Amino acid sequence: MRLLQSFWKPFFTSFLALLIILTALPLPSLAASSAAIRAYDDAEATLQDYSGQSLVREEFSGAKLQGANFSGADLQGAVFNGSDLAGANLHGVNLSNGITYLTNLTDVNLSDAILTSAMMLKSIFRNANVTGADFSFALLDRTQVLQLCKTASGTNPVTGVDTRESLGCS
16 A cells, blocks of 8 residues: 555656646746738828739728728628828728728718628718618618718618618618
8 A cells, every 4th residue: 555655646746746837837828820811001102003902801990091992802700990082982892891080071972882790980971972771680870870871872782672661761
């Protein structure tokens, strides 16, 4: 019995010490590689033609994109935070589940765009073309909805949803 105790005691002590050390050390942090995240932060983008590109979940924070061409781009889940898209072409984009917070969308072409479940608070839509756009379940400031309803018309060619109905125009 004494021989058995002398054998297990060092093993048990080593195991206990290792367990204490492993639980006391912090776990390593894992981050996405720079290739996995493409953000356009506070940049004056030199590339102004994003037409037809897949930009799913991309971030455009503080980006100066006046007159940029995003026509037909897949922008699902994309974020435009404090960006300037004045005069940009977003014809036929899919910005569903996306965010345009504090974004300038003055004179933007949103015709035939899919904006379902997008959060578009504190954004400016002055003179925006929303013919055929689908705003179903999108979140907009009431004043912007009233402004968009003045010119809203058409039906989205992909979803079949009436623009005025998706905005909740009366």
